[in-house]
Amino acid sequence: MENVIICNCKQVSYNDIVVALHSMKSFDDVLGAFEGVQKITNCSTGCGGCYQKVLDIISAEMMG
Numbered sequence: 001m002e003n004v005i006i007c008n009c010k011q012v013s014y015n016d017i018v019v020a021l022h023s024m025k026s027f028d029d030v031l032g033a034f035e036g037v038q039k040i041t042n043c044s045t046g047c048g049g050c051y052q053k054v055l056d057i058i059s060a061e062m063m064g
Contacts, residue, residue, distance in 0.1 A: 003015045006043065006053050007043040007046070007050040008049075008050070009046025010042045016043075019059060021037055021057075024036045027062060032056060034055055037054065037058065
């Protein structure tokens with residue numbers, strides 16, 4: 001996928017989310033992984049409008 005900005009408030013890109021996800025020791029569940037990615041990137045800590053997009057990216061990465 002093209003490296004697009006997913007979180008406009010914090011300027012977090014698709015690739016930033018993927019890198020953060022894979023830098024974690026383990027990610028067993030989507031919500032736990034979301035919290036880890038959020039801590040690393042600060043995504044979805046502004047308006048929250050990207051919440052579902054971030055969850056979708058994490059889900060796709062975990063399945064794939």
